Amino acid sequence: MDTPPRTVRANGITQAYRVWGPQDAPPLLLLHARGADGADWAEIAPALAAGPRRVYAPDLRGHGRSDWPGGYAYETLRDDIRALLTALGIERADVVGHSLGGVVAYLLAQHSPGLVRRLVLEDVPAPFPLDPPRPPAERPGGDLPYDWAMILATDAQRNAPHPVWWDHMGRITMPTLLIGGGPASPIPQEQIAALAERLPDARHMTVDAGHLVHETRPKEFLAAVAEFLSPADRTPS
Numbered sequence: 256m257d258t259p260p261r262t263v264r265a266n267g268i269t270q271a272y273r274v275w276g277p278q279d280a281p282p283l284l285l286l287h288a289r290g291a292d293g294a295d296w297a298e299i300a301p302a303l304a305a306g307p308r309r310v311y312a313p314d315l316r317g318h319g320r321s322d323w324p325g326g327y328a329y330e331t332l333r334d335d336i337r338a339l340l341t342a343l344g345i346e347r348a349d350v351v352g353h354s355l356g357g358v359v360a361y362l363l364a365q366h367s368p369g370l371v372r373r374l375v376l377e378d379v380p381a382p383f384p385l386d387p388p389r390p391p392a393e394r395p396g397g398d399l400p401y402d403w404a405m406i407l408a409t410d411a412q413r414n415a416p417h418p419v420w421w422d423h424m425g426r427i428t429m430p431t432l433l434i435g436g437g438p439a440s441p442i443p444q445e446q447i448a449a450l451a452e453r454l455p456d457a458r459h460m461t462v463d464a465g466h467l468v469h470e471t472r473p474k475e476f477l478a479a480v481a482e483f484l485s486p487a488d489r490t491p492s
Contacts, residue, residue, distance in 0.1 A: 259273070260314075260320050261274065262320070263339065263342045263343065264342070265338035265339045265341070265342040266334050266337075267324075268324055268335065269321065270313055270314065270316070270339050271292075271293065271313065272293055272312060272313035272314065272339070273293045273294065273300070273311070273313075274309065274310065274311055274312075275309075275310040276303075276304030276306070276308050277307050278309060280304075280306065280307040281308050281348075281349070282309045282310075282345045282348040283306075283308040283348060283351065283484070284311050284312075284336070284340070284349070284350045285300065285303075285312040285351050285352075285356075286313070286350065286351065286355075286356030286357070287312070287315065287318070287353060287355075288355050288466075289355035289401075289405075290318070290406075292314040292315075292318045292319030292320070292400065292401075293312035293314050293319065294312075294319070295312075295353075295470075297312075299469055299473050299477055300312060302477050302481075303477070303480070306481065306484070311343070311345075311348075313336070313339055315332055315335070315336075315356065315359065316332060316335050316405075317402035317405035318400070318401045318402075318405070319401070323401075323402035323404075323405075325402075327402070327404060327405040327408035327409060328412065329359060329362060329409070329416075332355075332359045332362075333359050333362040333363050336359060337366070337370065347369065347370055347371070347372050348370065349372050349375070350374050350375070351375040351377065351480065352375070353378065354377070354378060354379060354442075354466065355409060357376040357377060357378070357379030358379060358382070360374060361376060361379070361420075361424075364426070364427045364429065364431075365420070365424070368429060371429050372429060373430045373431070373432075374427065374429055374431040374432070375432045375434065375480055375484075376432070376433045376447075376450070377468050377476070378440055378442050378466050378468055379433070379442070379447065379450070380443065380447070380450075381446040381447070381450040381453070383416070383421070383446060384414065384415050384416065385414045388414040388415075389410050389414050391410075392406055392407065421453070424454055425453070427454050427455070428455050428456060429456065430456050430483070431454050431456060431457045431458075432457070432458055432460070432483045433447050433450060433451045433454075433460070434460055434461070434468055435447040435448075435459070435461040436464050436466050437461050437463035438463070439463065439464070439465035442466060444461070462475045462476060
């Protein structure tokens with residue numbers, strides 16, 4: 256098992272990432288939520304790697320061991336991941352994204368659909384403006400494992416996402432699995448349903464786990480994702 260963080264220069268920054276699984280296995284990219292890092296997937300990554308798959312879990316910019324350079328627009332995070340895949344020689348991958356990582360994942364799928372074979376979105380809201388807007392956050396005391404500027408920047412875009420994000424959902428033509436966390440999640444579950452309806456080839460399920468589905472209910476999460484990513488073709492939607 257290969258889990259120590261590695262680094263690579265991509266999109267002008269140093270990006271840290273972790274790896275599990277055989278080097279020649281099909282690639283699977285895991286994108287973490289806001290405030291976390293690639294280690295967030297450590298409990299379930301070995302099971303996913305047993306597919307077999309080559310599992311990559313990067314730290315998004317402003318998080319963990321990746322650079323904290325400022326410039327935290329969602330589109331910039333998307334471009335980081337696209338550049339990371341290029342730097343790693345990955346032409347096409349399955350992509351799983353949780354929360355913030357899920358927004359980055361669907362922006363990647365919109366912008367570069369040829370890079371994404373199948374897409375999994377874990378408790379990811381639709382890009383609807385927040386009403387009322389999220390109020391300004393207060394910084395916690397002490398050292399943080401992420402750049403506080405990232406919180407402020409992503410809050411601003413969460414309050415008022417670019418309309419083109421919703422307009423371009425039809426570009427996400429690859430099979431997509433949306434996993435909602437149910438009523439205990441702070442994400443409005445009707446938004447996940449709306450997102451599923453908007454995508455051309457989507458299936459939608461709920462695991463009553465709250466926002467941290469893969470952490471709270473790992474067996475159910477793994478079973479759903481493993482089935483969805485199976486080499487066997489899915490039945491038509």
